[in-house]
Amino acid sequence: MKIITSRAFNQDVSQAKRAARIEPVFVTDRGxxxxxxxxxxxxxxxxxxxxxxxxxxxxxxxxxxxxxxxDLEGARQPETWDRRSEP
Structure with missing residues (x-):
């Protein structure tokens, strides 16, 4: 079981995460x-x-x-704008 202070945890979260892969890490606040x-x-x-x-x-x-x-083409509403059509 690893114990670190909240200050150490805040300064290096990555280290705490690496340690937690091996064993639980207890974070302390004022001991x-x-x-x-x-x-x-x-x-x-x-x-x-x-x-x-x-x-x-x-x-x-x-x-x-x-x-x-x-049928996605058949589901299209007839009044739907078709960007493929010419003006």
């Missing part, structure tokens, strides 16, 4: 711990999360659905 900096992987293990947001958005296991193609 008392106020915050903990840790990697996302450590946090996920701590809360028991096994899936990432990308895994959840992928929605594995859903059946594939064949959707009909969308």
């Amino acid at each position: 008392r711990p106020t915050h903990v900096l840790m990697s996302v992987e450590t946090y996920r293990r701590l809360i028991g999360q096994t899936e990432t947001i990308v895994d959840l958005l992928a929605m594995p296991g859903l059946p594939a659905v064949d959707l009909p193609p969308i």
Whole structure:
């Protein structure tokens, strides 16, 4: 467990982030711990999360659905300005 002061944290956030990849970093204010900096992987293990947001958005296991193609030209309103037409 690494402990740094809030002043040291503010002066070199990158160093604190590098240290947090290895172990949680406790940030102190006037000698008392106020915050903990840790990697996302450590946090996920701590809360028991096994899936990432990308895994959840992928929605594995859903059946594939064949959707009909969308006719974008047919969906155009007739009064829509067409920049391709000549004046």
